Amino acid sequence: MIEKRAEYSQEQVVARVQLLQTLARAFETPENPGDGGAALELVQALREAVGVHPAADELRDPLHAVEEAVRSQTAAEKPAIEHEFTYLFRRKTKVPLTEGSYGVDLTFGKPREMADIGAFHEAFGFRVAPDSAVPPDHVSVQLEFVALLCIKEAYAVSCRWHEQAEITRQARAHYLTDHLTGWLPVFRRRLEQHARVPYFPSLAGLAEAAVRWEHREVATERPRGFDSTLRRPGEVGAGGTGTGAGGLSNLQGPGVHDSDSSSFPCGGCPATGWQAGHATQAAQPRAKQAGPVNQTRPAGNGIET
Numbered sequence: 001m002i003e004k005r006a007e008y009s010q011e012q013v014v015a016r017v018q019l020l021q022t023l024a025r026a027f028e029t030p031e032n033p034g035d036g037g038a039a040l041e042l043v044q045a046l047r048e049a050v051g052v053h054p055a056a057d058e059l060r061d062p063l064h065a066v067e068e069a070v071r072s073q074t075a076a077e078k079p080a081i082e083h084e085f086t087y088l089f090r091r092k093t094k095v096p097l098t099e100g101s102y103g104v105d106l107t108f109g110k111p112r113e114m115a116d117i118g119a120f121h122e123a124f125g126f127r128v129a130p131d132s133a134v135p136p137d138h139v140s141v142q143l144e145f146v147a148l149l150c151i152k153e154a155y156a157v158s159c160r161w162h163e164q165a166e167i168t169r170q171a172r173a174h175y176l177t178d179h180l181t182g183w184l185p186v187f188r189r190r191l192e193q194h195a196r197v198p199y200f201p202s203l204a205g206l207a208e209a210a211v212r213w214e215h216r217e218v219a220t221e222r223p224r225g226f227d228s229t230l231r232r233p234g235e236v237g238a239g240g241t242g243t244g245a246g247g248l249s250n251l252q253g254p255g256v257h258d259s260d261s262s263s264f265p266c267g268g269c270p271a272t273g274w275q276a277g278h279a280t281q282a283a284q285p286r287a288k289q290a291g292p293v294n295q296t297r298p299a300g301n302g303i304e305t
Contacts, residue, residue, distance in 0.1 A: 009100075012054050013154040014283045016214070017147045019049035019059075024143035027097060027200075029085065039070045039081060039199070055213040062206040069198040080199045087196065094194040099137040099183045102226050113137060113179075119174050124152065139187065142180045143207065146172065146214060173219035181192060181215040181223035186210045204230065 022045045043066060050059045073081065088095045096102070099117070120164040123126060126145055128136055131169050135141070143213045149172040156165035188204035212245070215223060 007157060008054055008154070010154070010158075011052055013150060015052035016044065016048045016150050016210075019053060019210055020147040020150070021141045022046055022049060023203065024140040024147070026207075027138075027140050027143075028282070029082075031249075035210070036148045039073065043067055043070050052130070055210075059206065059209055059211060062209045064204055065198070065202040068203040073197060075198050081199060084195070084197055084199060088191065088194060088200060091139070095190045096199075097139050097185065097187075098135055099139075100135075102183050102186050116178060117142075124148065124171065137179075139180075139184075139207070142255070143211075144213075146176065146180060150214075172214070173221075174209065176215040176219050177219050177223050179224070181211050183226040184211055186226045190229065192246065207213060259281055 022042060026042055049055055050063045051297060053059055072078075075214060079087065089097055090266055093101075100113050103110075103113075114135075114137060121136060124145075126148055149168055153165050153168040153172065156162075156168060174190055184204065185208055188201060188208050191201040191204050
Protein backbone atom coordinates (compact mmCIF):
# COMPACT_ATOMS: atom_id res chain seq x y z
CA MET A 1 0.00 0.00 0.00
CA ILE A 2 1.28 3.46 -0.89
CA GLU A 3 -0.10 6.26 1.23
CA LYS A 4 -0.68 9.60 -0.41
CA ARG A 5 0.38 12.78 1.37
CA ALA A 6 -1.92 15.76 1.53
CA GLU A 7 -2.00 18.64 3.97
CA TYR A 8 -5.06 20.65 4.89
CA SER A 9 -5.69 23.89 6.73
CA GLN A 10 -6.74 23.71 10.35
CA GLU A 11 -10.22 24.81 9.32
CA GLN A 12 -10.47 21.90 6.89
CA VAL A 13 -9.21 19.44 9.50
CA VAL A 14 -11.81 20.71 11.97
CA ALA A 15 -14.50 20.27 9.30
CA ARG A 16 -13.42 16.70 8.57
CA VAL A 17 -13.38 15.83 12.26
CA GLN A 18 -16.71 17.55 12.92
CA LEU A 19 -18.35 15.67 10.04
CA LEU A 20 -17.11 12.27 11.24
CA GLN A 21 -18.07 12.95 14.86
CA THR A 22 -21.52 14.29 13.96
CA LEU A 23 -22.19 11.18 11.88
CA ALA A 24 -20.99 9.06 14.80
CA ARG A 25 -23.53 10.75 17.08
CA ALA A 26 -26.26 10.17 14.50
CA PHE A 27 -26.00 6.41 15.03
CA GLU A 28 -26.07 6.59 18.81
CA THR A 29 -29.22 5.98 20.78
CA PRO A 30 -31.46 9.03 20.27
CA GLU A 31 -31.43 10.96 23.53
CA ASN A 32 -34.35 13.31 22.91
CA PRO A 33 -37.84 12.12 21.98
CA GLY A 34 -39.46 13.60 18.91
CA ASP A 35 -38.13 14.42 15.48
CA GLY A 36 -37.72 18.17 15.66
CA GLY A 37 -34.89 19.84 17.53
CA ALA A 38 -32.28 17.08 17.71
CA ALA A 39 -32.52 16.19 14.02
CA LEU A 40 -32.45 19.84 12.93
CA GLU A 41 -29.39 20.51 15.11
CA LEU A 42 -27.66 17.49 13.62
CA VAL A 43 -28.39 18.71 10.09
CA GLN A 44 -27.03 22.15 10.95
CA ALA A 45 -23.79 20.62 12.26
CA LEU A 46 -23.48 18.50 9.11
CA ARG A 47 -24.13 21.53 6.91
CA GLU A 48 -21.41 23.55 8.66
CA ALA A 49 -18.88 20.73 8.35
CA VAL A 50 -19.58 19.98 4.70
CA GLY A 51 -19.37 23.68 3.81
CA VAL A 52 -15.68 23.82 4.73
CA HIS A 53 -14.78 20.22 3.92
CA PRO A 54 -12.16 19.68 1.17
CA ALA A 55 -14.69 17.42 -0.58
CA ALA A 56 -17.62 19.85 -0.25
CA ASP A 57 -18.71 19.35 -3.88
CA GLU A 58 -18.68 15.56 -3.53
CA LEU A 59 -20.61 15.61 -0.25
CA ARG A 60 -23.26 18.14 -1.26
CA ASP A 61 -25.71 15.65 -2.78
CA PRO A 62 -25.55 13.17 0.15
CA LEU A 63 -26.03 16.10 2.54
CA HIS A 64 -29.04 17.25 0.52
CA ALA A 65 -30.53 13.76 0.91
CA VAL A 66 -30.18 14.02 4.70
CA GLU A 67 -31.80 17.47 4.68
CA GLU A 68 -34.72 16.17 2.61
CA ALA A 69 -35.13 13.18 4.91
CA VAL A 70 -35.30 15.39 8.00
CA ARG A 71 -37.65 17.81 6.28
CA SER A 72 -40.04 15.02 5.32
CA GLN A 73 -39.71 13.46 8.76
CA THR A 74 -40.77 16.61 10.58
CA ALA A 75 -43.56 17.44 8.12
CA ALA A 76 -45.35 14.10 7.89
CA GLU A 77 -46.95 11.45 10.08
CA LYS A 78 -44.11 8.92 10.18
CA PRO A 79 -42.42 6.79 12.85
CA ALA A 80 -40.48 8.97 15.27
CA ILE A 81 -36.72 8.77 14.91
CA GLU A 82 -36.22 7.00 18.24
CA HIS A 83 -38.89 4.45 17.25
CA GLU A 84 -37.20 3.90 13.91
CA PHE A 85 -33.89 3.43 15.73
CA THR A 86 -35.43 0.69 17.86
CA TYR A 87 -37.09 -0.91 14.84
CA LEU A 88 -33.86 -1.06 12.82
CA PHE A 89 -31.11 -1.54 15.36
CA ARG A 90 -32.62 -3.19 18.42
CA ARG A 91 -35.82 -5.13 17.79
CA LYS A 92 -34.50 -8.33 16.18
CA THR A 93 -31.61 -6.19 14.89
CA LYS A 94 -32.65 -5.87 11.27
CA VAL A 95 -29.56 -3.79 10.51
CA PRO A 96 -26.62 -4.42 12.89
CA LEU A 97 -24.48 -1.41 13.73
CA THR A 98 -21.31 -3.48 14.07
CA GLU A 99 -18.75 -4.57 11.49
CA GLY A 100 -18.44 -8.05 12.98
CA SER A 101 -22.08 -8.81 12.17
CA TYR A 102 -21.39 -8.90 8.43
CA GLY A 103 -19.38 -11.28 6.29
CA VAL A 104 -18.96 -14.82 5.09
CA ASP A 105 -16.50 -16.24 7.63
CA LEU A 106 -18.91 -17.14 10.43
CA THR A 107 -16.48 -19.13 12.55
CA PHE A 108 -13.24 -17.19 12.91
CA GLY A 109 -13.98 -13.89 11.21
CA LYS A 110 -15.40 -11.89 14.08
CA PRO A 111 -12.73 -12.70 16.73
CA ARG A 112 -10.00 -11.87 14.20
CA GLU A 113 -11.67 -8.59 13.24
CA MET A 114 -12.24 -7.61 16.87
CA ALA A 115 -8.61 -8.31 17.73
CA ASP A 116 -7.41 -6.23 14.80
CA ILE A 117 -9.70 -3.30 15.64
CA GLY A 118 -8.80 -3.44 19.31
CA ALA A 119 -5.08 -3.42 18.50
CA PHE A 120 -5.45 -0.30 16.35
CA HIS A 121 -7.35 1.46 19.15
CA GLU A 122 -4.82 0.45 21.80
CA ALA A 123 -1.87 1.62 19.71
CA PHE A 124 -3.31 5.14 19.56
CA GLY A 125 -4.63 5.38 23.11
CA PHE A 126 -8.30 5.10 22.14
CA ARG A 127 -10.54 2.99 24.38
CA VAL A 128 -14.20 2.26 24.84
CA ALA A 129 -15.04 2.91 28.48
CA PRO A 130 -15.40 -0.29 30.55
CA ASP A 131 -18.95 0.59 31.59
CA SER A 132 -20.11 1.11 28.01
CA ALA A 133 -22.10 -1.54 26.15
CA VAL A 134 -20.83 -0.27 22.79
CA PRO A 135 -18.38 -2.72 21.15
CA PRO A 136 -15.20 -1.52 19.43
CA ASP A 137 -16.55 -2.41 15.97
CA HIS A 138 -19.65 -0.20 16.37
CA VAL A 139 -20.01 2.29 13.50
CA SER A 140 -19.97 5.25 15.91
CA VAL A 141 -16.75 4.07 17.55
CA GLN A 142 -15.04 3.52 14.21
CA LEU A 143 -16.04 6.94 12.92
CA GLU A 144 -14.72 8.51 16.14
CA PHE A 145 -11.45 6.63 15.79
CA VAL A 146 -10.88 7.87 12.23
CA ALA A 147 -11.60 11.39 13.46
CA LEU A 148 -8.98 10.93 16.18
CA LEU A 149 -6.41 9.78 13.63
CA CYS A 150 -7.14 12.90 11.56
CA ILE A 151 -6.50 15.03 14.65
CA LYS A 152 -3.28 13.26 15.58
CA GLU A 153 -1.92 13.39 12.05
CA ALA A 154 -2.70 17.10 11.67
CA TYR A 155 -1.12 17.85 15.03
CA ALA A 156 2.02 15.93 14.12
CA VAL A 157 2.27 17.78 10.82
CA SER A 158 1.88 21.13 12.58
CA CYS A 159 4.69 20.17 14.99
CA ARG A 160 6.84 18.85 12.13
CA TRP A 161 6.94 15.39 13.66
CA HIS A 162 7.34 13.75 10.30
CA GLU A 163 7.75 10.18 11.51
CA GLN A 164 4.70 10.34 13.79
CA ALA A 165 2.62 11.91 11.04
CA GLU A 166 3.63 9.18 8.59
CA ILE A 167 2.85 6.41 11.09
CA THR A 168 -0.58 7.87 11.81
CA ARG A 169 -1.27 8.32 8.10
CA GLN A 170 -0.38 4.69 7.44
CA ALA A 171 -2.60 3.54 10.31
CA ARG A 172 -5.51 5.55 8.91
CA ALA A 173 -4.95 4.03 5.46
CA HIS A 174 -4.89 0.47 6.79
CA TYR A 175 -7.83 0.97 9.16
CA LEU A 176 -10.01 2.45 6.44
CA THR A 177 -8.98 -0.21 3.91
CA ASP A 178 -9.47 -3.19 6.21
CA HIS A 179 -12.54 -2.02 8.10
CA LEU A 180 -14.78 1.02 7.82
CA THR A 181 -14.66 1.73 4.07
CA GLY A 182 -15.45 -1.88 3.25
CA TRP A 183 -18.54 -2.51 5.36
CA LEU A 184 -20.29 0.90 5.27
CA PRO A 185 -21.74 0.26 1.77
CA VAL A 186 -23.25 -3.02 3.01
CA PHE A 187 -24.63 -1.24 6.06
CA ARG A 188 -26.19 1.47 3.86
CA ARG A 189 -27.76 -1.07 1.50
CA ARG A 190 -29.35 -3.00 4.35
CA LEU A 191 -30.76 0.25 5.73
CA GLU A 192 -32.27 1.06 2.35
CA GLN A 193 -33.84 -2.40 2.32
CA HIS A 194 -35.35 -2.32 5.83
CA ALA A 195 -35.89 1.33 6.82
CA ARG A 196 -39.44 2.67 6.85
CA VAL A 197 -38.29 6.29 6.43
CA PRO A 198 -35.19 7.68 4.65
CA TYR A 199 -33.57 9.27 7.72
CA PHE A 200 -31.00 6.61 8.62
CA PRO A 201 -30.29 5.45 5.03
CA SER A 202 -29.48 9.04 4.06
CA LEU A 203 -27.14 9.43 7.04
CA ALA A 204 -25.41 6.18 6.11
CA GLY A 205 -25.05 7.48 2.54
CA LEU A 206 -23.33 10.64 3.77
CA ALA A 207 -21.09 8.62 6.10
CA GLU A 208 -20.16 6.32 3.22
CA ALA A 209 -19.28 9.28 0.99
CA ALA A 210 -17.18 10.96 3.70
CA VAL A 211 -15.29 7.78 4.58
CA ARG A 212 -14.78 6.88 0.92
CA TRP A 213 -13.16 10.29 0.39
CA GLU A 214 -10.92 9.84 3.45
CA HIS A 215 -9.85 6.45 2.11
CA ARG A 216 -9.16 7.74 -1.38
CA GLU A 217 -7.04 10.58 -0.02
CA VAL A 218 -4.74 8.36 2.02
CA ALA A 219 -4.66 4.91 0.40
CA THR A 220 -4.37 3.31 -3.03
CA GLU A 221 -5.58 -0.21 -2.18
CA ARG A 222 -9.20 -1.13 -2.66
CA PRO A 223 -11.13 -1.61 0.60
CA ARG A 224 -11.66 -5.14 1.87
CA GLY A 225 -14.85 -6.65 0.52
CA PHE A 226 -17.90 -7.41 2.68
CA ASP A 227 -21.22 -8.89 1.68
CA SER A 228 -24.66 -8.62 3.22
CA THR A 229 -24.59 -12.07 4.84
CA LEU A 230 -25.36 -11.73 8.52
CA ARG A 231 -23.60 -13.90 11.03
CA ARG A 232 -25.55 -16.49 12.96
CA PRO A 233 -27.84 -14.93 15.59
CA GLY A 234 -25.52 -15.92 18.42
CA GLU A 235 -22.66 -14.05 16.76
CA VAL A 236 -24.42 -10.79 15.96
CA GLY A 237 -23.40 -9.46 19.37
CA ALA A 238 -24.27 -5.94 20.48
CA GLY A 239 -25.39 -4.65 17.11
CA GLY A 240 -27.14 -1.52 18.18
CA THR A 241 -26.97 -1.61 21.96
CA GLY A 242 -25.40 1.00 24.18
CA THR A 243 -25.14 4.74 24.08
CA GLY A 244 -22.64 5.28 21.27
CA ALA A 245 -19.44 7.24 21.01
CA GLY A 246 -18.58 10.47 22.71
CA GLY A 247 -17.06 13.59 21.19
CA LEU A 248 -13.49 14.64 20.60
CA SER A 249 -14.35 18.28 20.19
CA ASN A 250 -11.11 20.15 20.78
CA LEU A 251 -8.06 19.85 18.55
CA GLN A 252 -5.88 21.12 21.38
CA GLY A 253 -7.83 19.56 24.25
CA PRO A 254 -6.60 17.13 26.91
CA GLY A 255 -7.03 13.46 26.19
CA VAL A 256 -6.64 13.88 22.41
CA HIS A 257 -2.90 14.39 22.29
CA ASP A 258 0.00 15.56 24.39
CA SER A 259 2.29 18.47 23.62
CA ASP A 260 5.38 16.34 24.23
CA SER A 261 6.46 14.52 21.07
CA SER A 262 7.68 11.58 23.17
CA SER A 263 4.05 10.71 23.92
CA PHE A 264 2.79 10.85 20.35
CA PRO A 265 0.91 9.03 18.91
CA CYS A 266 0.51 7.25 22.23
CA GLY A 267 2.42 7.74 25.43
CA GLY A 268 5.64 5.73 25.48
CA CYS A 269 4.54 3.61 22.50
CA PRO A 270 7.21 3.44 19.78
CA ALA A 271 5.55 4.10 16.46
CA THR A 272 7.46 1.22 14.86
CA GLY A 273 5.55 -1.24 17.05
CA TRP A 274 2.39 -0.79 15.02
CA GLN A 275 4.25 -0.92 11.71
CA ALA A 276 6.12 -4.07 12.60
CA GLY A 277 2.95 -5.82 13.68
CA HIS A 278 1.20 -4.93 10.45
CA ALA A 279 4.07 -5.85 8.17
CA THR A 280 4.96 -9.22 9.70
CA GLN A 281 1.65 -10.70 10.81
CA ALA A 282 -0.90 -10.25 8.05
CA ALA A 283 -3.32 -12.74 9.59
CA GLN A 284 -2.88 -11.42 13.11
CA PRO A 285 -3.90 -8.11 14.72
CA ARG A 286 -2.17 -5.40 12.75
CA ALA A 287 -1.32 -3.15 15.67
CA LYS A 288 0.85 -4.11 18.60
CA GLN A 289 0.86 -2.24 21.86
CA ALA A 290 4.48 -1.70 22.74
CA GLY A 291 4.07 0.45 25.82
CA PRO A 292 1.67 2.48 27.94
CA VAL A 293 -0.84 4.67 26.18
CA ASN A 294 -1.87 8.22 27.04
CA GLN A 295 -3.62 8.63 30.33
CA THR A 296 -7.28 8.24 29.54
CA ARG A 297 -10.23 10.31 30.57
CA PRO A 298 -13.93 10.05 29.70
CA ALA A 299 -14.89 11.94 26.55
CA GLY A 300 -18.64 11.79 26.43
CA ASN A 301 -20.97 8.84 26.03
CA GLY A 302 -18.73 5.94 26.78
CA ILE A 303 -15.52 6.67 24.87
CA GLU A 304 -12.15 7.31 26.45
CA THR A 305 -9.24 8.79 24.54
